[in-house]
Amino acid sequence: xxxxxxxxxxxxxxxxxxxxxxxxxxxxxxxxxxxxxxxxxxxxxxxxxxxxxxxxxxxxxxxxxxxxxxxxxxxxxxxxxxxxxxxxxxxxxxxxxxxxxxxxxxxxxxxxxxxxxxxxxxxxxxxxxxxxxxxxxxxxxxxxxxxxxxxxxxxxxxxxxxxxxxxxxxxxxxxxxxxxxxxxxxxxxxxxxxxxxxxxxxxxxxxxxxxxxxxxxxxxxxxxxxxxxxxxxxxxxxxxxxxxxxxxxxxxxxxxxxxxxxxxxxxxxxxxxxxxxxxxxxxxxxxxxxxxxxxxxxxxxxxxxxxxxxxxxxxxxxxxxxxxxxxxxxxxxxxxxxxxxxxxxxxxxxxxxxxxxxxxxxxxxxxxxxxxxxxxxxxxxxxxxxxx
Numbered sequence: 566x567x568x569x570x571x572x573x574x575x576x577x578x579x580x581x582x583x584x585x586x587x588x589x590x591x592x593x594x595x596x597x598x599x600x601x602x603x604x605x606x607x608x609x610x611x612x613x614x615x616x617x618x619x620x621x622x623x624x625x626x627x628x629x630x631x632x633x634x635x636x637x638x639x640x641x642x643x644x645x646x647x648x649x650x651x652x653x654x655x656x657x658x659x660x661x662x663x664x665x666x667x668x669x670x671x672x673x674x675x676x677x678x679x680x681x682x683x684x685x686x687x688x689x690x691x692x693x694x695x696x697x698x699x700x701x702x703x704x705x706x707x708x709x710x711x712x713x714x715x716x717x718x719x720x721x722x723x724x725x726x727x728x729x730x731x732x733x734x735x736x737x738x739x740x741x742x743x744x745x746x747x748x749x750x751x752x753x754x755x756x757x758x759x760x761x762x763x764x765x766x767x768x769x770x771x772x773x774x775x776x777x778x779x780x781x782x783x784x785x786x787x788x789x790x791x792x793x794x795x796x797x798x799x800x801x802x803x804x805x806x807x808x809x810x811x812x813x814x815x816x817x818x819x820x821x822x823x824x825x826x827x828x829x830x831x832x833x834x835x836x837x838x839x840x841x842x843x844x845x846x847x848x849x850x851x852x853x854x855x856x857x858x859x860x861x862x863x864x865x866x867x868x869x870x871x872x873x874x875x876x877x878x879x880x881x882x883x884x885x886x887x888x889x890x891x892x893x894x895x896x897x898x899x900x901x902x903x904x905x906x907x908x909x910x911x912x913x914x915x916x917x918x919x920x921x922x923x924x925x926x927x928x929x930x931x932x933x934x935x936x937x938x939x940x941x942x943x944x945x946x947x948x949x950x951x952x953x
Contacts, residue, residue, distance in 0.1 A: 567772045569744045569804050574736040577823035580910045582894020583804055586743045587643065590618040592804060592825040595811060595902045595907060596653060597833070600627050602636070602646050605833050606892040609648035609900065615868055615900040616907065619703075621828045624696050625657040629679055629686065633699035649913030652702035653828075654733075656693045658709040658728075658749070659728040660807065662781065664684065665867045670710060672727065690734035698741050706775065707735040709749040714782035719759055720799055721778075725751040729765040734768060742775040743773040747806060749905055753778055754787040756794045763798050774799045775806040776824070780815075783935040789818060793944045813842060813929065817922050818938055820909050821945030822867050832902050839883045843901065848876075848896065855880040868900035869893070919946060943951045 568584040581592045597604045599622040639645035642652045668677035674689030693708035709728040748771040752759035804825045811829020841848040841862045858876040870893035880891035912921035926934045
């Protein structure tokens with residue numbers, strides 16, 4: 566049911582097909598984030614039109630509002646949201662970190678105050694799986710603790726060991742065979758702690774593995790050695806998911822290092838702030854230049870906004886605070902990221918990924934390619950160490 570078949574490799578970068586109950590997806594892929602059961606401002610049909618393959622929904626938020634039983638009454642997330650394709654649900658572990666002073670972590674789980682009404686709420690590994698089974702996603706995540714950055718080394722070590730114990734409890738209570746449970750590797754930016762987490766996590770043999778605990782405040786120079794180290798030691802024949810990462814440069818660098826799946830709120834959030842993503846970097850639609858430009862955001866983009874509107878018109882909508890502006894910029898940004906991974910897949914299939922990535926980076930970074938990115942590409946060239 567959850568077959569993962571690698572099609573082509575180019576260095577560590579690879580393309581594959583991942584079979585889910587609601588359809589086959591092609592990797593590498595970017596997943597739009599529908600935190601509350603909706604990708605902000607974008608309809609399900611629009612998501613399909615721009616090539617979205619899989620949507621991420623948030624366990625914590627949907628558990629609190631409207632409650633997982635109402636979602637289950639619709640037949641799960643596809644019926645509830647009218648998006649017919651595959652879903653992935655996070656476990657609520659990221660909110661454990663982001664809630665900060667509002668929560669308390671124990672061996673049993675996490676207790677916190679609802680951000681909606683202040684009510685006391687408990688989230689345990691068992692409860693997380695119960696909610697995710699009711700939501701009915703194709704891929705569900707094991708309940709974990711995502712340590713903040715910076716954090717003391719001892720805290721990270723205790724946290725990753727607790728995460729493994731929570732994984733064992735998730736594994737024990739999972740009942741649905743039509744859902745793939747992914748384990749999450751933690752360890753912060755410390756390679757020896759990443760290895761410790763790998764040693765404890767890989768024996769569970771879950772259908773896929775996620776790289777967690779990154780993109781939480783550390784620098785790119787700290788993040789990408791941890792990505793390279795972890796991805797190269799994850800099983801070759803299973804999908805690798807880098808959680809919460811989705812800037813264009815992150816997708817290209819992550820794909821170079823063998824990552825298959827990404828998600829992030831960045832494209833829609835930055836769209837709501839009036840920015841458009843392009844191969845030439847981020848275009849500020851709040852600035853003066855676009856106000857008289859009669860060209861689309863991106864001549865090579867096939868999204869609705871680029872096919873119908875000029876930069877000048879969209880800049881006018883931004884200044885006028887018309888709701889169409891964040892919708893169209895978000896739609897374009899999502900299509901840009903989907904198109905970026907599509908181009909990466911094509912380059913891998915043709916054995917030309919490194920050349921393509923270097924050419925893209927020269928344009929995107931305006932010939933000032935940062936060292937961390939160059940190192941990531943060079944590492945991606947090398948023969949990969951992997952576990953079976």
